Amino acid sequence: MARISPSYLLQFDEPAGYLDFARYGPPSHAVVDTTARLLNSSAKAGPSTVDDLMRQEVRAKAAVARLCGTDTDHVVLLPNTSQGLFQAAFHAPPGEVLVSAAEFPANTYPWARAAEAGRITLRRMRPPRGYVTPEVVARELTGDTTLVSVSAVDFRTGYRADLAALRDTVGDRLLVVDGIQGFGVVDAPWEAADVLVVGGQKWLRAGWGTGFAVLSDRALERMRPLLSGWTGAHDAGLFDDEIHPPAEFAASWSVSNLSPVTSGAFAAALELVEEAGVAAIESRIAERVGELEEMLRAVGAEIVSATGRRAGILAFSLPGHPAERVGAVLAAEGIAATVRTDHVRLSPHASTPASAVEAVRTALEHLSRPMPASQVPAASATDSVLSAxxxxxxxxxxMLGPGNEVVLHDLSKLPDSIVAIAGGITGREPGGPMTDLLLGLVRRGTTHDLTNYETHGPDGRPIRSSTIFLRDADGVAIGCLCVNSEVTQGPASEVRAESFPPDVDSLQRFLVDRAVAQTGIPVGLMKKKHKAAVVRELDEAGFFLIKDAVDFLAGELEVTRYTIYNYLNEIRA
Known part of the structure; x- marks a missing residue:
């Protein structure tokens, strides 16, 4: 295991199974203590308190400058990555901007909005697998291209861009880099960027509301600071009723005073990175990612993220098991991960213990391959229980007699989960799908029993239903037994809306029609917010557990499948 300062590791006490640093990094004791100390100081404010607090900005900028090999004149603190990228987009010189369509939305919307405002012309690249390589960029460059924007590390695949080679490729054009998924944990040539924008809430573990931008001399010369506030003006403290020109250097990007509390917390986080050393942190993460990859391959998983130039992100799928189910099994074992439509993303940090690897193995083994013959295989046990x-x-x-129906579902066969049915109340057959109600419960992981509730059958007649979930030895729901009965007497405990589609196509159609109807807007008149609302509703309903659901919905909403994936990524981010 790579050597790293014990004092650094003692700063963290997140649960051992926390493997979601690409989404959010639980902060250190130093960050928490600094926040508490500065808040306490502000609560007991005296004559010099505000001035003392404001010095935290200087402290944070100095730490950024040291880590980036620059000076504080070229550093500005920001509340998040998005603000910095919006400023870069609206400050950019006229001309064509290249950005990958597969970027995280924080690095696509600013350029799109700037293009809509007439500031730039946007051209979206579609590189294979989303990897923005020097070769891809070289093919896309034109004489009109003035700026290229790229993520240092891809949020889906962990692919690490070759910043030095990209610098050579773009030449004298501006290079904007979103560094949130790599700064502080990847030893990269950050000086290659003309604009480096980083948020502190992920790998830097500084908490929300923290971030910075570092600007090169080229950027300061060519980018006009339109989104510049009073704190970004020359002589910001001179209140003479005049509008002052922008300040020199990176300070011109300042909009207003940031919280000195978050600035102090940010400084504490950055200083911890300095203490441990980026190279040591990177090496420790790489070893843990390697161990996770080896274990995942051993249990039959397929690695869908980058395996060559990669950072701390490892994405995988488990053949035969929907990502939602894999994520639910991990969560049941206390493993925090990001679940996407077709894969699960793990992202450990230097403080992640070896026990996390074994915890993931324990959670996945019964889903992936049989155990030794001397033991009862979890998957085989599941099959045996349901088959019996x-x-x-x-x-x-x-035994229940006429007017009753009994249904057995196998949750591993989603959505065609009916393996046995008798009674004929709902007119379904083996191989048919589960109801919309049951699909939604499985999607949300709320697999608790439902008893004696009233709903309506396909012909509209009232029926009384009960659903009992069947679980394996680990407590994971593997199937359910449902009883539907004609209502003859006595009130039900509650009434639930439920659809009993005869096949998957009917289930898809029902779910989409319902989601569209809830917006109150015909598809032809929908704007992005309406289509995103449809995707959100369908995601919660478990629609995307159905094979080819993305393609089906893309056709219904008259968008591309990539647009649906973008909506899902935004919703689940």
């Missing part, structure tokens, strides 16, 4: 119940379905329906 199949003949019982007909017997139970016969």
């Amino acid at each position: 119940l199949v003949p019982a379905v007909s017997g139970l329906a016969a």
Whole structure:
């Protein structure tokens, strides 16, 4: 294991199973203590308190400058990555901007909005696998290109851009780099960027509301600071009723005073990185990622993220198991991960212990491959339990008599989960899908039993239903037994809306029509917010657990499948 300062590791006490640093990094004791100390100081304010607090900005800028090999004149603090990228977009010189369509939305919307405002012309690249390589950029460059924007590390795949080679490729054009997924944990040539924008809430573990931009001399010369506030003006403290010109250097990008509390917390986080050393942190993360990859391959997972030039992100899928189910199993074992439509993303940090690897293995083994013959295989045990119940379905329906239906679902066969059915109340057959109600419960992970609720069958007649979830030895829901009965007497405990589609196509159609109807806007008149609302509703309903659901919905909403994926990424970010 790579050597790293013990004092650095003692700063953190996140749960061992926390593997989601690409989404958010739990802060250190130093960050928490600094925040508390500065807040306490502000609560007991005296004559010099505000001036003392404001010095935290100088402290944070100095730490940024040291880590970037520059000076504080070229550093400005920001509340988040998005603000810095919006400023870069609106400050950019006229001309064509190149940005990958596969970028995280924080690095696409600013350029799109600047183009809509007539500030620039935007051209979106579509590189293979989303990897923005020097070769891809070289093919896309034209004489009109004035700026290229790229992420240092891709949020989906962990692919690490070759910043030095990109610098050579773009030549004298401006190079804007979103460094949030790499700064502080990747030893990269950050000086290659003309504008480096970084948020502090992920790998830097500084908490929300922290970030910075570093500007090169080229950027300061060519970019006009339109989005510059009073704190970004020359003689900002001179209140003479005049509008002052922008300040010199990076300070011109300042809009207003930031919280000195978050600035102090940011400084504490950056100083911890300095203490441990970026190279040591990077090496430690790389070893843990390597261990996770080896383990995942051993349990039959497919690695879908970058395996060559990569940082701390490892994405995988488990053949035969929807990502949602894999994510639910991990969560049940206390593993924090990001679940996307077709994969699960793990992202450890230097403080992640080796026990996290074993915890993931424990959670996944029964989903991926049989255990030794001397033990009871979890997957085989699941099959045996459900197979043993199949003949019982007909017997139970016969015992209950006419007007009753018994259904057995196998959750590993989503959405065509019906493996046995008898009674004929809802007109379905084996191989048919589960109801919309059950699909939504599985998607949300709320697999608790539902008993004695009233709903309506396909023909509109009231029926009384109960759903009992069947679980394996680890407590994970593997199937459910449902009983539907004609209502003859007595009130039900509650009423629930439920659809009983005969096939998957009908289930898809029902879910989409319902989601569209809830917006109150016909598809032809929908704007982005309406389509995003449809995707959000369908995501919560479990629609994307259905095979080819993305393509089906893209056709219905008259957009590309990539647009649907972008909506999902925004919703789940």
